[in-house]
Amino acid sequence: MNKDHLEGGLRHLGGRVKTAAGAVGGKPGRQFEGAYDQAAGAAQYAYGEARDAVRDLRDGGEHLVEEGRTRFRDVSARGRDLADEAFERGQHYRDRAVHHSRSIAARADENRGTTLALVAAVAFAVGWLARPTR
Template sequence: MNRDQFEGGLRTLRGRGRTALGAVTGRPRQQIDGAVDQVAGTLQHGYGRARETADDLHRDGTEFVDGARTRGRAIAGDVRDRAEDLRRRGRGYRDEAVRRGRDVAAQADDNRGTTLLIVAAAAFATGWLMRRTR
């Protein structure tokens, strides 16, 4: 409860008292002033409630944004970690492919005759499979 709610409630009670006293004593001016105080007190109390609601919404919004920021940073960290892991794995695959390619090239260099025979057979088979048949 904030100051406006408290003061508005007091003003409403004071206005009710003035209205009742004016009715008992027969003074219409006092009744009118009491009614005005009741309305003003109710409005002030309503303003205080609206202000409190706005403060609550502001606080909740701030907490929501902070939570979203924290979750976003956690997700970004996970993405960075996964990307680094994928880069590391990709480098490993590349290095393995380069190593195996060098091994094949070295083996082909050591066995030049066999390699030439295999390449010639592969070229002949490819040509034979791609020929036109009539």
Template sequence: MDNDRVTGTVNKVGGKVEGALGDVTGDTKTQAEGKLNEAKGAAQQAYGQAKDAVKDYADQASDVAGDVYEQGRRYVEEGRRRYPDAERYARQGTEAVSQKVGESPLAAILIAGAVGYILALLVHGRS
């Protein structure tokens, strides 16, 4: 439990007691201060609850991210086990493309643009 929640609850109860004391004694200043302290306590309590909720959601998100990362790692390991040559082929393909792009960067840009345009047409169609 967040410290603001505890402090807010204490201040809220204290404000109620102070307000009740003002009611009994007929002291309007004490009544007003009690209401003010009660409101401050309620606000601090709400702030603490909000902090707790954010912390809980952040912890949950972190857990989910860890689970997703672990599942991805397992998929990669399974892929490496099933297709041991795939990583080598991908590396060779990357090196070959990098070499061609290095030799002719303008042609690579034009080809990439044309491929992007064709993919956009396939995805979105002609309007």
């Protein structure tokens, strides 16, 4: 409730009293003043209502903006966390791949003959499978 809301209601009420007093006393000027005050009070009251409605909308908008900011911060923080986690997993998988490739290379170096026979067998199988059929 604001000043216009309250004053408009009081002016409207005062206008009704003036209108009634003018009707009882037979004074048309007083009735006219009362009707004018009633209309002006109703308009001022409606203006006060509109101000309250605008204030409520503004407050609601500010609340929505703040909630949007909060959610954006939460999402961006979660995004950073996910990016950090993905980076760490990538490093972990890279380290495992390097370790396994070095292990395989060391085994191949220890067993050169077996490795050579295995590579030759795979090459022969691929060549045999890729040959043109008649």
